[in-house]
Amino acid sequence: MPKSVTEGDGKMPLDMVVEQRSLDLGLSQYAPLSSVWEGSDGDLLEAMFRFYPSIPVEPILDATHNVGRFWRGSTRQVVSMDIDPRYKPMIVGDNRDMVGVESSSFGVVVYDPPHVGPQGRDKSRKRFDVDFGATMPCGANENWTLSYLYPPFLKEAKRVLKPEGLLLAKITDMVNSHRSRWAHCDFMRMADEAGFTVCDLIVKIRRGPMVSNKWKTAHHARKRHCFWIICRNGDRCERLLNRD
Template identity: 25%
Template sequence: MDEATEAPPRARRVQGGSATADVVLSAHAGGNAALFPRILALHVPPGALIADVTYGQGVFWQQVPEGLYRVLPSDLATGTDCRALPYADGSLDALVLDPPYMEGLLRPKSATRGGLGSHAGLRTYYAAGGEGAAPGGGRWHQAVLDLYLAAAAEARRVLRDHGILIVKCQDEVSANRQELTHVQIVTGLAELGFYARDLFVLVRPNRPGVARLLRQVHARKNHSYFLVFQKVPPGQSVARYRTRALILRAPGLATGA
Protein backbone atom coordinates (compact mmCIF):
# COMPACT_ATOMS: atom_id res chain seq x y z
CA MET A 1 0.00 0.00 0.00
CA ASP A 2 1.53 3.33 -1.07
CA GLU A 3 1.19 6.66 0.76
CA ALA A 4 -1.72 7.78 -1.44
CA THR A 5 -3.87 4.79 -0.46
CA GLU A 6 -2.69 4.31 3.13
CA ALA A 7 -5.58 4.06 5.57
CA PRO A 8 -5.93 6.98 8.01
CA PRO A 9 -4.91 6.27 11.61
CA ARG A 10 -7.72 5.09 13.88
CA ALA A 11 -9.06 7.66 16.30
CA ARG A 12 -7.77 7.18 19.81
CA ARG A 13 -10.41 5.98 22.21
CA VAL A 14 -11.13 8.44 25.02
CA GLN A 15 -12.65 7.09 28.23
CA GLY A 16 -15.78 8.95 29.29
CA GLY A 17 -16.77 10.06 32.77
CA SER A 18 -14.93 12.14 35.33
CA ALA A 19 -12.60 11.37 38.22
CA THR A 20 -14.30 11.25 41.62
CA ALA A 21 -14.05 9.62 45.03
CA ASP A 22 -17.79 10.04 45.67
CA VAL A 23 -18.81 6.45 44.95
CA VAL A 24 -20.79 3.80 46.83
CA LEU A 25 -18.36 1.48 48.63
CA SER A 26 -18.78 -2.20 49.43
CA ALA A 27 -17.87 -1.95 53.14
CA HIS A 28 -19.51 0.37 55.66
CA ALA A 29 -19.34 0.94 59.42
CA GLY A 30 -22.67 1.88 60.99
CA GLY A 31 -26.28 0.77 60.95
CA ASN A 32 -28.83 -0.63 58.51
CA ALA A 33 -30.74 2.63 58.17
CA ALA A 34 -27.73 4.53 56.83
CA LEU A 35 -26.57 1.90 54.33
CA PHE A 36 -29.90 0.69 52.93
CA PRO A 37 -30.79 3.92 51.03
CA ARG A 38 -27.41 3.82 49.27
CA ILE A 39 -28.05 0.25 48.15
CA LEU A 40 -31.44 1.26 46.77
CA ALA A 41 -29.97 4.30 45.01
CA LEU A 42 -27.40 2.13 43.25
CA HIS A 43 -29.63 -0.79 42.27
CA VAL A 44 -33.33 0.17 42.28
CA PRO A 45 -34.70 3.08 40.20
CA PRO A 46 -37.07 5.61 41.83
CA GLY A 47 -40.72 4.71 41.43
CA ALA A 48 -40.06 0.97 41.64
CA LEU A 49 -42.65 -1.26 43.29
CA ILE A 50 -40.87 -2.90 46.25
CA ALA A 51 -42.21 -5.46 48.71
CA ASP A 52 -40.42 -5.61 52.06
CA VAL A 53 -41.72 -8.97 53.28
CA THR A 54 -39.90 -8.86 56.66
CA TYR A 55 -40.65 -5.22 57.38
CA GLY A 56 -40.69 -5.36 61.20
CA GLN A 57 -40.26 -1.84 62.59
CA GLY A 58 -39.21 -0.47 59.21
CA VAL A 59 -35.63 0.32 60.28
CA PHE A 60 -34.29 -0.10 56.74
CA TRP A 61 -36.61 2.64 55.49
CA GLN A 62 -35.98 5.30 58.14
CA GLN A 63 -33.70 7.37 55.88
CA VAL A 64 -35.34 6.58 52.53
CA PRO A 65 -37.24 9.68 51.27
CA GLU A 66 -40.98 9.10 51.52
CA GLY A 67 -42.60 8.62 48.14
CA LEU A 68 -39.38 7.78 46.32
CA TYR A 69 -40.53 4.16 45.93
CA ARG A 70 -43.87 2.37 46.05
CA VAL A 71 -43.39 0.18 49.14
CA LEU A 72 -45.52 -2.80 50.18
CA PRO A 73 -44.59 -3.52 53.83
CA SER A 74 -45.55 -6.84 55.44
CA ASP A 75 -44.35 -9.42 57.94
CA LEU A 76 -45.79 -12.01 60.32
CA ALA A 77 -47.54 -9.27 62.31
CA THR A 78 -49.61 -8.47 59.22
CA GLY A 79 -50.31 -12.17 58.61
CA THR A 80 -47.84 -12.56 55.73
CA ASP A 81 -45.44 -15.50 55.49
CA CYS A 82 -42.42 -14.53 53.38
CA ARG A 83 -42.66 -17.99 51.79
CA ALA A 84 -46.28 -17.53 50.65
CA LEU A 85 -46.77 -13.97 49.41
CA PRO A 86 -50.10 -12.43 48.31
CA TYR A 87 -48.68 -11.04 45.05
CA ALA A 88 -49.17 -12.10 41.45
CA ASP A 89 -46.46 -13.82 39.44
CA GLY A 90 -43.93 -11.35 38.03
CA SER A 91 -45.64 -8.34 39.58
CA LEU A 92 -42.85 -6.73 41.62
CA ASP A 93 -39.77 -4.74 40.62
CA ALA A 94 -37.85 -5.53 43.82
CA LEU A 95 -38.16 -7.41 47.10
CA VAL A 96 -36.39 -7.06 50.46
CA LEU A 97 -35.78 -10.10 52.67
CA ASP A 98 -34.41 -9.96 56.23
CA PRO A 99 -35.58 -13.07 58.14
CA PRO A 100 -34.11 -14.19 61.50
CA TYR A 101 -30.61 -15.30 60.58
CA MET A 102 -29.24 -16.75 63.81
CA GLU A 103 -30.10 -20.40 64.44
CA GLY A 104 -30.38 -19.74 68.16
CA LEU A 105 -33.67 -17.93 67.53
CA LEU A 106 -35.14 -21.00 65.81
CA ARG A 107 -34.20 -23.81 68.21
CA PRO A 108 -37.15 -26.00 69.17
CA LYS A 109 -36.10 -26.35 72.84
CA SER A 110 -36.69 -23.25 74.98
CA ALA A 111 -33.77 -24.15 77.28
CA THR A 112 -31.24 -23.63 74.49
CA ARG A 113 -33.10 -20.98 72.51
CA GLY A 114 -31.59 -17.54 71.88
CA GLY A 115 -33.35 -14.20 71.97
CA LEU A 116 -35.61 -14.95 74.95
CA GLY A 117 -38.01 -12.09 75.45
CA SER A 118 -37.77 -11.03 71.81
CA HIS A 119 -38.58 -12.41 68.36
CA ALA A 120 -41.44 -14.38 69.92
CA GLY A 121 -43.64 -14.37 66.83
CA LEU A 122 -40.81 -15.32 64.51
CA ARG A 123 -39.63 -18.05 66.84
CA THR A 124 -43.08 -19.61 67.23
CA TYR A 125 -43.82 -19.57 63.52
CA TYR A 126 -40.51 -20.32 61.82
CA ALA A 127 -38.79 -22.54 64.39
CA ALA A 128 -37.81 -26.05 63.38
CA GLY A 129 -40.86 -28.16 64.21
CA GLY A 130 -42.96 -25.04 64.85
CA GLU A 131 -46.18 -23.89 63.22
CA GLY A 132 -44.52 -22.80 60.01
CA ALA A 133 -41.50 -25.10 60.22
CA ALA A 134 -38.76 -24.87 57.65
CA PRO A 135 -39.20 -27.13 54.58
CA GLY A 136 -37.69 -30.56 55.08
CA GLY A 137 -37.70 -30.18 58.86
CA GLY A 138 -34.25 -28.64 58.94
CA ARG A 139 -32.80 -28.00 62.39
CA TRP A 140 -30.17 -25.70 63.86
CA HIS A 141 -28.44 -23.71 61.14
CA GLN A 142 -30.20 -25.70 58.42
CA ALA A 143 -33.52 -24.26 59.60
CA VAL A 144 -32.14 -20.77 58.91
CA LEU A 145 -30.88 -21.71 55.46
CA ASP A 146 -34.12 -23.51 54.59
CA LEU A 147 -36.05 -20.35 55.46
CA TYR A 148 -33.86 -18.19 53.22
CA LEU A 149 -34.09 -20.57 50.27
CA ALA A 150 -37.84 -21.05 50.53
CA ALA A 151 -38.39 -17.30 50.79
CA ALA A 152 -36.08 -16.72 47.82
CA ALA A 153 -38.00 -19.25 45.72
CA GLU A 154 -41.19 -17.32 46.47
CA ALA A 155 -39.41 -14.06 45.69
CA ARG A 156 -38.49 -15.45 42.28
CA ARG A 157 -42.15 -16.15 41.61
CA VAL A 158 -43.36 -12.62 42.38
CA LEU A 159 -40.41 -10.74 40.86
CA ARG A 160 -40.46 -9.73 37.20
CA ASP A 161 -37.60 -10.82 34.96
CA HIS A 162 -34.41 -8.93 35.92
CA GLY A 163 -36.09 -7.85 39.18
CA ILE A 164 -33.96 -7.08 42.24
CA LEU A 165 -33.83 -9.14 45.45
CA ILE A 166 -32.05 -7.57 48.45
CA VAL A 167 -31.15 -10.05 51.19
CA LYS A 168 -29.78 -9.28 54.66
CA CYS A 169 -27.81 -12.06 56.35
CA GLN A 170 -24.99 -12.84 58.76
CA ASP A 171 -22.56 -15.73 59.10
CA GLU A 172 -22.61 -17.72 62.33
CA VAL A 173 -21.04 -20.54 64.29
CA SER A 174 -23.61 -23.25 65.00
CA ALA A 175 -22.96 -26.51 66.89
CA ASN A 176 -19.22 -25.73 66.81
CA ARG A 177 -19.31 -25.49 63.02
CA GLN A 178 -18.43 -22.40 60.98
CA GLU A 179 -21.40 -21.54 58.75
CA LEU A 180 -20.63 -19.01 56.01
CA THR A 181 -24.27 -18.16 55.47
CA HIS A 182 -23.66 -15.54 52.81
CA VAL A 183 -21.78 -18.06 50.67
CA GLN A 184 -24.50 -20.67 51.14
CA ILE A 185 -27.18 -18.15 50.12
CA VAL A 186 -25.26 -17.03 47.02
CA THR A 187 -24.79 -20.67 45.97
CA GLY A 188 -28.37 -21.65 46.76
CA LEU A 189 -29.89 -18.67 44.96
CA ALA A 190 -27.76 -19.33 41.87
CA GLU A 191 -29.44 -22.73 41.67
CA LEU A 192 -32.83 -20.97 41.91
CA GLY A 193 -31.96 -18.68 39.00
CA PHE A 194 -30.57 -15.57 40.70
CA TYR A 195 -27.43 -13.71 39.66
CA ALA A 196 -25.34 -12.26 42.52
CA ARG A 197 -25.19 -8.62 41.44
CA ASP A 198 -23.55 -7.02 44.47
CA LEU A 199 -22.41 -7.53 48.07
CA PHE A 200 -22.15 -5.04 50.94
CA VAL A 201 -20.42 -5.63 54.27
CA LEU A 202 -21.85 -3.77 57.26
CA VAL A 203 -19.53 -3.54 60.29
CA ARG A 204 -21.05 -2.70 63.65
CA PRO A 205 -19.53 0.47 65.15
CA ASN A 206 -19.07 -1.00 68.64
CA ARG A 207 -17.45 -4.16 69.95
CA PRO A 208 -19.78 -7.09 70.76
CA GLY A 209 -19.81 -8.37 74.32
CA VAL A 210 -19.43 -12.05 75.15
CA ALA A 211 -20.84 -13.67 78.29
CA ARG A 212 -19.06 -16.59 80.00
CA LEU A 213 -16.20 -16.96 77.54
CA LEU A 214 -13.97 -19.91 78.47
CA ARG A 215 -11.86 -20.24 75.34
CA GLN A 216 -12.31 -18.50 72.01
CA VAL A 217 -12.33 -20.88 69.04
CA HIS A 218 -13.72 -18.73 66.22
CA ALA A 219 -13.53 -15.02 65.44
CA ARG A 220 -16.49 -13.14 66.88
CA LYS A 221 -18.79 -11.89 64.11
CA ASN A 222 -19.06 -8.10 64.09
CA HIS A 223 -20.28 -7.72 60.51
CA SER A 224 -23.29 -8.67 58.41
CA TYR A 225 -24.13 -8.58 54.71
CA PHE A 226 -26.54 -7.09 52.25
CA LEU A 227 -26.62 -9.29 49.15
CA VAL A 228 -28.16 -7.93 45.95
CA PHE A 229 -29.49 -10.43 43.41
CA GLN A 230 -31.11 -10.11 40.00
CA LYS A 231 -33.71 -12.54 38.67
CA VAL A 232 -32.38 -14.31 35.58
CA PRO A 233 -35.22 -14.98 33.10
CA PRO A 234 -36.19 -18.63 32.57
CA GLY A 235 -34.06 -20.37 29.99
CA GLN A 236 -31.07 -18.08 30.48
CA SER A 237 -27.82 -19.20 32.12
CA VAL A 238 -26.97 -17.65 35.49
CA ALA A 239 -23.26 -18.16 34.72
CA ARG A 240 -23.52 -16.11 31.51
CA TYR A 241 -25.88 -13.42 32.82
CA ARG A 242 -24.62 -9.83 33.01
CA THR A 243 -25.85 -6.96 35.18
CA ARG A 244 -28.54 -5.00 33.41
CA ALA A 245 -30.53 -1.89 34.27
CA LEU A 246 -34.04 -2.41 35.60
CA ILE A 247 -36.44 -0.48 33.34
CA LEU A 248 -39.71 0.23 35.11
CA ARG A 249 -43.05 -0.70 33.63
CA ALA A 250 -46.29 1.24 33.85
CA PRO A 251 -47.85 0.96 37.37
CA GLY A 252 -50.19 -1.96 37.82
CA LEU A 253 -51.78 -4.13 40.49
CA ALA A 254 -49.41 -6.31 42.47
CA THR A 255 -51.95 -8.42 44.33
CA GLY A 256 -53.74 -11.38 42.87
CA ALA A 257 -53.40 -15.03 42.11
Protein backbone atom coordinates in the same frame (compact mmCIF):
# COMPACT_ATOMS: atom_id res chain seq x y z
CA MET B 1 -10.65 -13.87 31.40
CA PRO B 2 -11.12 -10.06 31.37
CA LYS B 3 -9.23 -8.14 28.76
CA SER B 4 -6.39 -6.21 30.34
CA VAL B 5 -3.70 -3.77 29.41
CA THR B 6 -0.46 -2.89 31.13
CA GLU B 7 -0.97 0.19 33.30
CA GLY B 8 1.69 1.39 35.71
CA ASP B 9 3.47 -1.51 37.39
CA GLY B 10 0.99 -4.23 36.62
CA LYS B 11 -2.06 -5.33 34.72
CA MET B 12 -5.31 -3.41 35.11
CA PRO B 13 -8.60 -4.62 33.58
CA LEU B 14 -9.48 -2.67 30.47
CA ASP B 15 -12.78 -1.37 31.84
CA MET B 16 -10.96 0.07 34.90
CA VAL B 17 -8.45 1.81 32.66
CA VAL B 18 -11.23 3.30 30.54
CA GLU B 19 -13.04 4.37 33.72
CA GLN B 20 -9.91 5.92 35.20
CA ARG B 21 -9.11 7.82 32.01
CA SER B 22 -12.70 9.05 31.76
CA LEU B 23 -12.45 10.27 35.35
CA ASP B 24 -9.14 12.00 34.59
CA LEU B 25 -10.87 13.79 31.71
CA GLY B 26 -13.87 14.65 33.87
CA LEU B 27 -16.09 12.63 31.51
CA SER B 28 -17.45 9.90 33.75
CA GLN B 29 -20.63 9.89 35.77
CA TYR B 30 -19.37 6.86 37.63
CA ALA B 31 -20.36 7.06 41.29
CA PRO B 32 -18.71 4.17 43.12
CA LEU B 33 -20.35 2.16 45.86
CA SER B 34 -17.95 0.76 48.44
CA SER B 35 -18.00 -2.99 49.11
CA VAL B 36 -17.66 -2.17 52.83
CA TRP B 37 -20.44 -0.19 54.53
CA GLU B 38 -20.16 1.39 57.97
CA GLY B 39 -23.47 3.27 58.07
CA SER B 40 -27.06 2.24 58.67
CA ASP B 41 -29.02 -0.36 56.71
CA GLY B 42 -31.47 2.34 55.65
CA ASP B 43 -28.73 4.48 54.14
CA LEU B 44 -27.18 1.46 52.44
CA LEU B 45 -30.53 0.52 50.93
CA GLU B 46 -30.83 4.03 49.47
CA ALA B 47 -27.28 3.78 48.10
CA MET B 48 -28.13 0.42 46.51
CA PHE B 49 -31.34 1.87 45.06
CA ARG B 50 -29.21 4.52 43.35
CA PHE B 51 -26.57 2.10 42.15
CA TYR B 52 -28.09 -1.18 40.94
CA PRO B 53 -31.57 -0.81 39.46
CA SER B 54 -32.48 -1.21 35.82
CA ILE B 55 -36.15 -0.58 36.56
CA PRO B 56 -37.95 1.64 39.14
CA VAL B 57 -37.46 0.21 42.63
CA GLU B 58 -41.00 0.85 43.85
CA PRO B 59 -43.14 -0.78 44.95
CA ILE B 60 -40.78 -2.53 47.37
CA LEU B 61 -41.71 -5.71 49.21
CA ASP B 62 -40.09 -6.06 52.64
CA ALA B 63 -40.61 -9.81 53.11
CA THR B 64 -39.39 -9.88 56.75
CA HIS B 65 -40.59 -6.49 57.98
CA ASN B 66 -40.64 -6.91 61.76
CA VAL B 67 -40.92 -3.30 63.06
CA GLY B 68 -39.49 -1.86 59.85
CA ARG B 69 -36.21 -0.47 61.18
CA PHE B 70 -34.91 -0.16 57.60
CA TRP B 71 -37.59 2.36 56.65
CA ARG B 72 -37.49 4.80 59.57
CA GLY B 73 -37.64 8.27 58.04
CA SER B 74 -38.06 6.82 54.56
CA THR B 75 -40.73 7.91 52.11
CA ARG B 76 -40.40 4.77 49.98
CA GLN B 77 -43.51 2.87 48.95
CA VAL B 78 -43.00 -0.30 50.97
CA VAL B 79 -45.36 -3.25 51.27
CA SER B 80 -44.66 -4.97 54.59
CA MET B 81 -44.87 -8.73 55.10
CA ASP B 82 -44.17 -10.75 58.23
CA ILE B 83 -45.20 -14.16 59.45
CA ASP B 84 -45.82 -12.74 62.92
CA PRO B 85 -49.07 -10.76 63.22
CA ARG B 86 -47.85 -8.85 66.29
CA TYR B 87 -45.90 -6.49 63.99
CA LYS B 88 -49.10 -5.60 62.11
CA PRO B 89 -47.61 -5.90 58.62
CA MET B 90 -49.75 -5.14 55.56
CA ILE B 91 -49.47 -8.83 54.65
CA VAL B 92 -49.40 -11.36 57.49
CA GLY B 93 -47.90 -14.31 55.72
CA ASP B 94 -45.11 -16.73 55.13
CA ASN B 95 -42.63 -15.45 52.56
CA ARG B 96 -42.12 -19.07 51.43
CA ASP B 97 -45.68 -19.16 50.16
CA MET B 98 -46.85 -15.66 49.29
CA VAL B 99 -50.49 -16.53 48.83
CA GLY B 100 -52.41 -13.77 47.05
CA VAL B 101 -49.33 -11.74 46.08
CA GLU B 102 -49.41 -10.95 42.38
CA SER B 103 -46.59 -12.20 40.17
CA SER B 104 -44.16 -9.68 38.61
CA SER B 105 -45.38 -6.84 40.81
CA PHE B 106 -42.32 -5.52 42.73
CA GLY B 107 -39.20 -3.65 41.68
CA VAL B 108 -37.30 -4.77 44.78
CA VAL B 109 -37.72 -7.49 47.41
CA VAL B 110 -35.87 -6.91 50.69
CA TYR B 111 -35.10 -9.92 52.89
CA ASP B 112 -33.67 -9.93 56.40
CA PRO B 113 -34.41 -13.41 57.76
CA PRO B 114 -33.68 -14.59 61.29
CA HIS B 115 -29.98 -15.35 61.59
CA VAL B 116 -30.07 -17.37 64.80
CA GLY B 117 -32.50 -19.84 66.28
CA PRO B 118 -34.49 -19.24 69.45
CA GLN B 119 -32.23 -18.25 72.36
CA GLY B 120 -34.60 -19.85 74.88
CA ARG B 121 -32.05 -21.07 77.42
CA ASP B 122 -30.23 -17.74 77.56
CA LYS B 123 -32.26 -15.80 80.10
CA SER B 124 -30.26 -12.61 79.59
CA ARG B 125 -31.62 -12.45 76.04
CA LYS B 126 -35.26 -12.97 76.83
CA ARG B 127 -36.34 -10.09 74.58
CA PHE B 128 -34.01 -11.08 71.76
CA ASP B 129 -36.28 -13.71 70.22
CA VAL B 130 -39.17 -11.26 70.15
CA ASP B 131 -37.24 -8.20 69.02
CA PHE B 132 -35.35 -9.95 66.24
CA GLY B 133 -37.82 -12.61 65.20
CA ALA B 134 -35.48 -15.44 66.23
CA THR B 135 -38.32 -17.90 66.31
CA MET B 136 -37.58 -20.38 63.52
CA PRO B 137 -36.19 -23.78 64.57
CA CYS B 138 -32.50 -24.31 63.97
CA GLY B 139 -31.60 -27.56 65.72
CA ALA B 140 -30.50 -31.07 64.77
CA ASN B 141 -33.58 -31.56 62.60
CA GLU B 142 -32.58 -28.49 60.59
CA ASN B 143 -28.92 -29.54 60.45
CA TRP B 144 -28.14 -26.59 62.77
CA THR B 145 -28.76 -23.95 60.12
CA LEU B 146 -31.58 -21.68 58.98
CA SER B 147 -30.66 -22.11 55.33
CA TYR B 148 -33.67 -24.36 54.74
CA LEU B 149 -35.72 -21.13 54.78
CA TYR B 150 -34.04 -19.83 51.62
CA PRO B 151 -35.07 -22.05 48.65
CA PRO B 152 -38.86 -21.71 49.04
CA PHE B 153 -38.47 -17.97 49.71
CA LEU B 154 -36.22 -17.52 46.67
CA LYS B 155 -38.75 -19.23 44.43
CA GLU B 156 -41.47 -16.85 45.62
CA ALA B 157 -39.22 -13.78 45.46
CA LYS B 158 -38.44 -14.59 41.83
CA ARG B 159 -42.13 -14.96 41.08
CA VAL B 160 -43.24 -11.65 42.62
CA LEU B 161 -40.31 -9.61 41.25
CA LYS B 162 -40.62 -7.89 37.91
CA PRO B 163 -38.09 -8.93 35.28
CA GLU B 164 -34.78 -7.20 36.10
CA GLY B 165 -36.00 -6.47 39.63
CA LEU B 166 -33.62 -6.72 42.57
CA LEU B 167 -33.50 -9.01 45.57
CA LEU B 168 -31.52 -7.41 48.42
CA ALA B 169 -30.80 -9.84 51.25
CA LYS B 170 -29.15 -9.17 54.60
CA ILE B 171 -27.53 -12.41 55.70
CA THR B 172 -25.44 -13.13 58.79
CA ASP B 173 -23.31 -16.22 59.35
CA MET B 174 -23.52 -17.90 62.73
CA VAL B 175 -21.87 -20.40 65.01
CA ASN B 176 -24.25 -23.17 66.04
CA SER B 177 -23.54 -26.52 67.67
CA HIS B 178 -19.79 -25.82 67.76
CA ARG B 179 -19.44 -25.10 64.05
CA SER B 180 -19.46 -22.06 61.81
CA ARG B 181 -22.53 -22.10 59.58
CA TRP B 182 -21.91 -20.10 56.41
CA ALA B 183 -25.37 -18.80 55.68
CA HIS B 184 -24.16 -16.27 53.12
CA CYS B 185 -22.51 -19.04 51.06
CA ASP B 186 -25.71 -21.09 51.20
CA PHE B 187 -27.79 -18.08 50.19
CA MET B 188 -25.61 -17.17 47.23
CA ARG B 189 -25.54 -20.74 45.94
CA MET B 190 -29.29 -21.17 46.44
CA ALA B 191 -30.08 -17.83 44.77
CA ASP B 192 -28.04 -18.90 41.76
CA GLU B 193 -29.86 -22.24 41.71
CA ALA B 194 -33.20 -20.39 41.87
CA GLY B 195 -32.31 -18.53 38.68
CA PHE B 196 -31.09 -15.19 40.04
CA THR B 197 -27.87 -13.56 38.96
CA VAL B 198 -25.90 -12.99 42.14
CA CYS B 199 -24.32 -9.63 41.38
CA ASP B 200 -22.59 -8.37 44.50
CA LEU B 201 -21.72 -8.83 48.13
CA ILE B 202 -21.39 -5.85 50.47
CA VAL B 203 -19.92 -6.27 53.94
CA LYS B 204 -21.73 -4.16 56.51
CA ILE B 205 -19.83 -3.60 59.73
CA ARG B 206 -20.81 -2.18 63.08
CA ARG B 207 -18.52 -0.57 65.63
CA GLY B 208 -18.61 -3.14 68.41
CA PRO B 209 -19.41 -6.86 68.30
CA MET B 210 -22.49 -8.09 70.12
CA VAL B 211 -21.31 -9.59 73.39
CA SER B 212 -22.79 -12.38 75.44
CA ASN B 213 -22.02 -13.54 78.96
CA LYS B 214 -23.30 -16.98 78.01
CA TRP B 215 -19.87 -18.44 77.14
CA LYS B 216 -16.74 -18.90 79.25
CA THR B 217 -14.32 -19.51 76.36
CA ALA B 218 -14.23 -18.04 72.87
CA HIS B 219 -13.38 -20.27 69.92
CA HIS B 220 -14.67 -18.06 67.12
CA ALA B 221 -14.16 -14.39 66.33
CA ARG B 222 -17.08 -12.26 67.51
CA LYS B 223 -18.81 -11.12 64.37
CA ARG B 224 -19.24 -7.44 63.80
CA HIS B 225 -20.27 -7.74 60.20
CA CYS B 226 -23.05 -9.10 58.08
CA PHE B 227 -23.53 -9.31 54.33
CA TRP B 228 -25.89 -7.64 51.94
CA ILE B 229 -26.27 -9.81 48.86
CA ILE B 230 -27.49 -8.19 45.66
CA CYS B 231 -29.30 -10.46 43.19
CA ARG B 232 -30.95 -9.53 39.93
CA ASN B 233 -34.00 -11.22 38.47
CA GLY B 234 -32.30 -11.36 35.10
CA ASP B 235 -29.36 -12.95 33.42
CA ARG B 236 -26.68 -10.33 33.85
CA CYS B 237 -25.28 -8.01 36.52
CA GLU B 238 -24.94 -4.87 34.45
CA ARG B 239 -27.79 -2.43 34.56
CA LEU B 240 -29.75 -2.30 31.31
CA LEU B 241 -29.18 1.48 31.24
CA ASN B 242 -25.42 0.92 31.10
CA ARG B 243 -25.73 -1.22 28.03
CA ASP B 244 -27.82 1.26 26.03
